[in-house]
Amino acid sequence: MIVRIWRTGLDESRADEYETFAYGRSLPMFQRQPGFRGVFFVRTATGRASVTLWADLESAEALANAPEYHETVAAIRSTGFLQSPQSVELLPADKTWIAPDLTTP
Template identity: 45%
Template sequence: MIYRLWTTGVDPTQIDRYREFADSRSLPMFREQQGFREAFFLQDGDEHWVLTVWDSLEDIEALGASDTYAATVRALGESGILTGKQTVRILRTEVV
């Protein structure tokens, strides 16, 4: 399994809009992607994470090239919901 961790800030006055966007736009978009397994929407104060689980690194790379992903990112960026800097990290499980 490969994990993609997206970190962002969310305007506290927009949290209901953020949750609605996640339910109505983000999650359905992820479910359309090849190799997508699961998504976790996590929060600690004003910091938010979306941890998605994928079959392979190639599936995550295909996400970045997806038209539906680009449209979702654009709509969220234009919504005024997000604050601060967004980051993405790719994490892998290790067999021990």
């Protein structure tokens, strides 16, 4: 399992727009990618992050070459609500455990 963390600054006055984009456009795009296993959209001290889970390193790295991913990135950048800094990190998950009854509110 690979954990991919994308961090971004955000114009907090437009946080509702970001959330609409994340759930309405980013999530469906991720769901169509081979090897995608899950996502957490989280708040950080300086903005937001999407923490995605991937079956393997190849799947996580393939996202960077996926045409639909590039279209989604272009669309979110064009909104103007993202701010610097932005970063991406890939981390191997040595061991994982998720409660079987875990549900999203």
